[in-house]
Amino acid sequence: MDLGLPLAELxxxxxxxxWPVALDFKKSDVEALPDGDLDxxxxxxxxxxxxxxxxxxxxRRKARIVVAVGSCAHLGxxxxxxxxxxxxxxxxxxxxxxxxxxxxxxxxxxRDLPPLLPAVRPLSQVVKVDYVLPGCPPPTDAIAxxxxxxxxxxxxxxxxxxxxxxxxxxxxxxxDTRPERLELRQGRRLAFxxxxxxxxxxxxxxxxxxxxxxxxxxxxxxxxxxxxxxxFGPVEGVPDQGLALLSALASLLAHLPEEEARSxxxxxxxxxxxxxxxxxxxxxxxRLGEERER
Amino acid sequence: MSRxxxxxxxxxxxxxxxxxxxLDDEGNALHALLKVPELRGFESFCVGRPAEEMPxxxxxxxxxxxxxxxxxxxxxxxDLFGAPPPPAAARIRELYYQLFLFEDHLLHxxxxxxxxxxxPPGAGPAGRNVLGVAEVLGKxxxxxxxxxxxxxxxxxxxxxxxxxxxxxxxxxxxxxPLEGECLDRLASLAPGMVSFAQDxxxxxxxxxxxxxxxxxxxxxxxxxxxLHSAGxxxxxxxxxxxxETVRVVDPGGExxxxxxxxxxxxxxxxxxxxxxxxxxxxxxxxxxxxxxxGRDSGLYRVGPLGRVNASRAMATPLAxxxxxxxxxxxxxxxxxxxxxxxxxRLLEVLQAAERTQALLDDxxxxxxxxxxxxxxxxxxxVGAVEAPRGLLIHDYEADDRGILTRVxxxxxxxxxxxxxxxxxxxxxxxxxxxxxxxxxLLNLVEAAFRAYDPCLACASHAYPxxxxxxxxxxxxxxRIRDRLGGE
Numbered sequence: 001m002d003l004g005l006p007l008a009e010l011x012x013x014x015x016x017x018x019w020p021v022a023l024d025f026k027k028s029d030v031e032a033l034p035d036g037d038l039d040x041x042x043x044x045x046x047x048x049x050x051x052x053x054x055x056x057x058x059x060r061r062k063a064r065i066v067v068a069v070g071s072c073a074h075l076g077x078x079x080x081x082x083x084x085x086x087x088x089x090x091x092x093x094x095x096x097x098x099x100x101x102x103x104x105x106x107x108x109x110x111r112d113l114p115p116l117l118p119a120v121r122p123l124s125q126v127v128k129v130d131y132v133l134p135g136c137p138p139p140t141d142a143i144a145x146x147x148x149x150x151x152x153x154x155x156x157x158x159x160x161x162x163x164x165x166x167x168x169x170x171x172x173x174x175x176d177t178r179p180e181r182l183e184l185r186q187g188r189r190l191a192f193x194x195x196x197x198x199x200x201x202x203x204x205x206x207x208x209x210x211x212x213x214x215x216x217x218x219x220x221x222x223x224x225x226x227x228x229x230x231x232f233g234p235v236e237g238v239p240d241q242g243l244a245l246l247s248a249l250a251s252l253l254a255h256l257p258e259e260e261a262r263s264x265x266x267x268x269x270x271x272x273x274x275x276x277x278x279x280x281x282x283x284x285x286x287r288l289g290e291e292r293e294r
Numbered sequence: 295m296s297r298x299x300x301x302x303x304x305x306x307x308x309x310x311x312x313x314x315x316x317l318d319d320e321g322n323a324l325h326a327l328l329k330v331p332e333l334r335g336f337e338s339f340c341v342g343r344p345a346e347e348m349p350x351x352x353x354x355x356x357x358x359x360x361x362x363x364x365x366x367x368x369x370x371x372x373d374l375f376g377a378p379p380p381p382a383a384a385r386i387r388e389l390y391y392q393l394f395l396f397e398d399h400l401l402h403x404x405x406x407x408x409x410x411x412x413x414p415p416g417a418g419p420a421g422r423n424v425l426g427v428a429e430v431l432g433k434x435x436x437x438x439x440x441x442x443x444x445x446x447x448x449x450x451x452x453x454x455x456x457x458x459x460x461x462x463x464x465x466x467x468x469x470x471p472l473e474g475e476c477l478d479r480l481a482s483l484a485p486g487m488v489s490f491a492q493d494x495x496x497x498x499x500x501x502x503x504x505x506x507x508x509x510x511x512x513x514x515x516x517x518x519x520x521l522h523s524a525g526x527x528x529x530x531x532x533x534x535x536x537x538e539t540v541r542v543v544d545p546g547g548e549x550x551x552x553x554x555x556x557x558x559x560x561x562x563x564x565x566x567x568x569x570x571x572x573x574x575x576x577x578x579x580x581x582x583x584x585x586x587x588g589r590d591s592g593l594y595r596v597g598p599l600g601r602v603n604a605s606r607a608m609a610t611p612l613a614x615x616x617x618x619x620x621x622x623x624x625x626x627x628x629x630x631x632x633x634x635x636x637x638x639r640l641l642e643v644l645q646a647a648e649r650t651q652a653l654l655d656d657x658x659x660x661x662x663x664x665x666x667x668x669x670x671x672x673x674x675x676v677g678a679v680e681a682p683r684g685l686l687i688h689d690y691e692a693d694d695r696g697i698l699t700r701v702x703x704x705x706x707x708x709x710x711x712x713x714x715x716x717x718x719x720x721x722x723x724x725x726x727x728x729x730x731x732x733x734x735l736l737n738l739v740e741a742a743f744r745a746y747d748p749c750l751a752c753a754s755h756a757y758p759x760x761x762x763x764x765x766x767x768x769x770x771x772x773r774i775r776d777r778l779g780g781e
Contacts, residue, residue, distance in 0.1 A: 002447060007440075020304075020306075021307070022305075022406075079334045081343075093338035100704075109567065224461055225469035270347075
């Protein structure tokens with residue numbers, strides 16, 4: 001929708017067969033198509049319910065190209081943090097343990113509802129994904145660029161993430177102030193302190209995920225004086241964003257005696273929830289957890 | 295006659311849901327249930343996170359109202375950390391929020407709900423959408439809409455880092471003062487916002503007077519829901535998206551209750567029903583009486599119509615003038631016709647535009663001090679804003695390091711869940727008869743919930759993975775009689 005006027009132009013060049021937030025075409029319209037009839041399906045959202053799994057399979061069957069749009073489809077996204085919890089624990093909190101419930105002992109909703117899957121999954125764990133538009137949300141010009149490349153037949157060979165392969169630190173406007181090693185003796189938090197504008201967050205002791213996050217967002221958060229939280233996912237070829245970030249942080253602290261390094265790290269509570277803010281379901285950590293459960 | 299009817303997905307709303315209509319033996323709609331089969335569990339997985347991360351984490355609850363979650367969360371953190379924002383920060387937040395309300399409401403009017411009456415009656419699924427609206431408006435107005443909305447969103451991006459999922463609000467203020475370039479761009483926008491809002495309001499009144507959707511529903515008293523209304527108000531009881539007091543009026547328009555958002559648990563409770571993942575809030579007084587309207591019902595409405603009813607006046611002169619006109623045309627005050635939501639939404643667009651202009655003239659907006667440094671951690675923090683879709687409350691508890699130990703989110707569409715049910719049910723009764731539910735009739739049922747601009751992503755604290763609504767017609771014994779567009 002943020003494409004603005006070019007949207008009207010685009011709508012003249014393509015036939016849109018499903019766009020639930022804006023157009024009234026229904027699932028049956030898609031089901032009626034021959035397999036492979038759609039040029040492309042752009043799918044957002046992670047897979048949490050059996051019903052979403054069915055939608056993903058339907059669109060994969062009908063479309064020659066599948067593009068995962070946004071952090072949730074790409075990596076699981078913020079709702080993927082739910083993978084730190086069991087389904088039972090989610091339901092218990094929401095329906096039996098939040099304050100203000102009229103009847104905390106009432107039945108958990110289940111009647112005629114599609115069941116929750118045991119975990120949140122990125123789209124690529126459910127169907128083959130050809131391209132990824134990363135970001136929460138993907139920048140409008142990246143979306144426009146993908147449409148343009150699609151129409152010109154200029155997309156790269158699949159599978160590919162449609163963003164630069166570098167790390168955010170390499171394109172960051174504050175990169176000249178980034179240290180090789182951290183001179184601070186304490187990790188700092190946005191709750192209690194304000195970063196100084198124009199200086200690398202890590203140099204100031206604030207956690208920033210730039211070293212392990214793919215570039216391409218335009219560094220808009222950094223320019224608004226807010227450190228990166230990793231929505232573009234890992235850089236090219238890195239399987240686990242959180243581990244890559246942990247390793248980057250460790251090398252920043254490597255010169256410190258263990259006690260001092262520990263005290264810096266203790267200033268950054270909840271490293272798992274932060275380093276895997278957008279990418280837990282796609283991570284090795286998640287896979288290890290599932291294997292252990294089995 | 296088709297025995298199975300499915301509307302799948304329901305369209306032109308944010309999120310994922312399904313309507314089930316139960317038929318009597320003659321095939322007339324008897325009951326309708328709005329189901330939201332999705333759940334993300336933010337209240338569970340946010341526990342253990344550092345509190346200051348919540349404005350960016352909860353912004354991801356939703357793709358259309360992230361700004362509301364962002365600011366409700368920041369306000370909860372102001373409270374949790376005992377750090378009231380300095381004057382410039384409060385104004386920067388408000389300015390951003392007025393821009394957000396302006397563009398989000400216009401999005402609903404032109405993309406989501408409006409196509410139901412802006413496009414000609416009888417426009418099928420291929421034409422009943424923003425592209426069809428663009429044809430009705432003509433090139434010039436369409437260009438004006440896209441240009442204005444694009445420029446507003448660009449300014450919001452400059453202010454907040456990202457326009458979807460902003461990152462600028464922190465406990466006690468914002469991350470940086472407003473810069474000259476941004477201020478200049480905003481100053482050039484504001485007059486155009488006010489005149490566009492006036493033109494859209496005039497367009498609405500013209501269309502509403504002529505469109506059968508409004509006429510049908512106006513003749514049908516069932517479309518008037520006699521419910522309480524709730525919304526935030528300022529010190530003079532005027533409509534205020536960032537007010538500090540919740541005011542509730544009864545169906546006759548008399549004040550029934552006022553309370554600070556901090557005390558919401560004393561006045562509101564939530565009902566869990568086994569057939570939907572959405573919970574139903576209600577007023578503890580009169581209490582839960584089931585899904586029903588009337589003076590004794592505990593159900594209440596929020597959002598544009600709830601706010602207009604719950605306030606004594608608009609906060610700006612042009613919007614107040616328009617409010618009097620709208621109330622005359624739509625049978626208020628108080629307004630009870632569900633379709634009046636569309637008009638109330640546009641009153642708020644005008645108020646947001648006028649407030650934007652006023653804020654830009656306020657010298658305090660330009661001050662450099664934009665953050666009050668938090669001193670410590672209190673046990674609990676509560677923050678509220680009026681999201682476009684209604685009252686939104688974030689309620690956190692944390693330990694002495696500011697790590698969350700309990701999270702409760704009471705979101706706009708959830709407050710409206712009971713009313714949404716009633717509206718859908720009554721629209722179904724009016725339009726689904728003799729086992730008949732063709733595309734055009736079922737769109738009238740969809741139009742009833744679209745008036746609310748429901749966000750089912752928020753309602754299930756969820757993000758749509760693939761939006762889907764299914765319309766299932768059952769007989770009184772619970773047997774499925776029909777689905778539209780069947781699987």
